[in-house]
Amino acid sequence: MSTPKLSSKIWNFFTINAEDESKANCDVCNKRLTRGGRNARSYGTSALINHLRSFHHSEYDEYTRSTESHKRKRDDEEDSKRKHSKQGNLDYFIEKMTPFGQNDPRKHAITKSIGEMIAVDMQPFCLVEDIGFTRLMKVLEPRYKLPSAMHFSRTIIPDMYLSVKAIIQERVDKALYVCFTSDAWTSDNNLHAFLSLTAHWIDSNWERQYAFLQLRLLEVSHTGEMLAAELLSIMEEWKVVGDRRGILVRDNGSNMVKAARVAKLSDLGCYIHTLQLVVGESLKTQKAVRDAIAIARGIVSHFRHSSKATAHLKRIQESLNSNRTDDVLDVTDQVHPAHRLIQDVPTRWNSTYYMLERLLEQKRAIGVYSQEADIKSLTANQWSLVDKVLNTLKPFEEQTKQASLASSHAGMIIPGVRLLERYLQRTKKSWR
Template identity: 35%
Template structure:
């Protein structure tokens, strides 16, 4: 329609300066009527246009029609108004669903219960759904959380059943102390009947007594009892190397193992603290990092220098004592910002910059530590198994034995790390659970094992196969496929990749003697190893269960355990967020339930 109320017919006519009207189609003059302006109209114009091609006239008429609003002009009835404004009853299914969603939001987003009583939240809810009768903080804290917690517990108990999880479950456990609470965590790890690796947070339990070995052991057993898990189903317990934790597991006779990530942390710290020159350089760098992380002015000045020099405008990273790889990240960032830091020290002082030799040592130290971080990340991955421990240790040994940088202090640092690696991992390397997990992983098999260990392997596997029934609970596909784990990123082969290729070369036929090993084991060893990066050991066993019925049952047990207790540590990071200032008065029992729901609701896809 023509703008400003002007008739659509004027699209085809032009008004001249003397008031005449000319047709744009045929150039004929058309009268608007005689007399004053108020008597002039468009009737003659429409009549003239009608004599022109039919499609022009009809199109113009259609465009001249007033637009009908798309929304209904009908007034809502009283019933409709009441339906949109009347509050739902407390037992209305819609009310209960909203209660459930809000409680799940509080748990999974780590929000304080008091959020439901905030003025802003109430305004949002009143606008989004005015019919919902919003409950108080007390309702969610004392009633709704318990309802959801009970539902999730019951669902997880079904997941932990022998029918789904099999005969063996592995665990990780750790202890944590805050300003108001001391807690002990328990996470469960198993491979379900569909060959999916499952990780569950079972318990975050308050510790009310001194953390003696006996108390730790008793608490562990009580947590198993709460979840109705027989002690015989415990495959392996991953824990830290604390004396009380070690003693606790020994006292209750649980098969246990130290966290490999924690041991590697100690190994690297042994090396870093072995040389005075390295200690001094790291101390200088930490002082520089502290200066920039505690001064906004220093950060602003550094940013200007970075811009002037064309250096990446990254902040300076501060190393923390509890995570060795933060030292590596600090080193890498300092080396990247070397020019900017040197210029800052020259202009503003405040700290002593590194000498040319010290910068060289720092660079070589970062080069040494880089591959070690790759191993740490391998130990910490959610889908990692204890099967990766021996290959990783073999690679680290090759790395530290190789000829590295000749810079002062670095060679000795590497030697100390190698000695510490061999000493601290001695028990882990000989553990039956670690060795068999490696053998039963189709990516590794006997590759990293020496012949004398393979002799034990044959004995252990034969004994285990004689006592373990075939795993009939697992589901197998009808056709065999070549299982692959998709790569998450394009990776250029690293130094570690080449070292893995070396340590995972297939063993000779002499290393695996057939005498005394049943045919199933022989056939498995003759199978080619699958790709370390793209191959998925769980999918491989899923597709080969029918070919190796007894070995697959053992693989389901031994591949279930992670190489580290990192998941238990992550639980405490969550607890720290739950116990922040706005919830500092939260009772320990409620914190345990919130942490439990935080991890397990997404895992269950909010279905329980």
């Protein structure tokens, strides 16, 4: 039987009975005393202390002195721990409130992360001076002092650009051939013109890679000759010269076509832009379709410029859903979605497609609204025409989405065009 660990000072005067551990023998008079309880968990020392106090006064005084000494020592240790704990907390608080040093690694890591956030999320430099952001940083790291927006715009982001550019340059240098996609456009207010160039290549693992090389502000009129000079300048800056230059995919604008010719680049018209021109022109040549689209734009514009009208339409949508009877509805009339209408962008045919698609979805709600408000709606024939237009353009919309994927490639073009031709031949009769 193992001897239990005895921490009380009373055991300086008693010994556990060898035959029965529930008993203890007094070392002074050899009297056997019960330890109380029926098992080890309930054993106590009260009977032993009382025996010592009643029959052995000098031993009891010794026991009392040793107990008090032990208690004082324990209290002193606890006081020392509390003092060290308070000092530790104070030191920790002072450390947490002391600003980072100029060369502190943590400070530079935070600044770099903020710079990456600005670049990746395309945030304005002034973000670092916004009240909400500065408060957030004080909570997250009180020791960090935010640099100014100018510091990020003139130092952090430019340094980061050079670092990333070096990495991209190394990857481009390893490519055997590099192809390009480019676009030129003007801002909404026509005050600025831009030219972009993106590189595409196959790496050593036969995986497609791409990198947006540059966006240039065009200071002069973007003629074909000027665009050619800019494109060649960017390619030379990235050390893609001679036979390493592959095909340039560009839009069908006359200036971009001429730029490729002047620069003597192998080029290919953008498939999506070609579809845009084909579908856009076909929509314009059909007067009935033009009229239906014009009315559709008027309907959408009505709601876009009136919060009251939008709220009313939403109530109608909810009413149509609450009044429906599930057991008599057909599959196409099970739920009336409470979607907002979509405004198209005339220069993007697929946005017109999505506008008409959403209007057709909301046909019932718009019909109810037009009976209650002064708004020109589509006639029954025009609704039917919209349905036909959507059915006809659906394959074009699918082709546009497929060609917009990062995994798309030029090998899709010929099969895609052949599919569209066959589809149009099959559906030609429905338009007669």
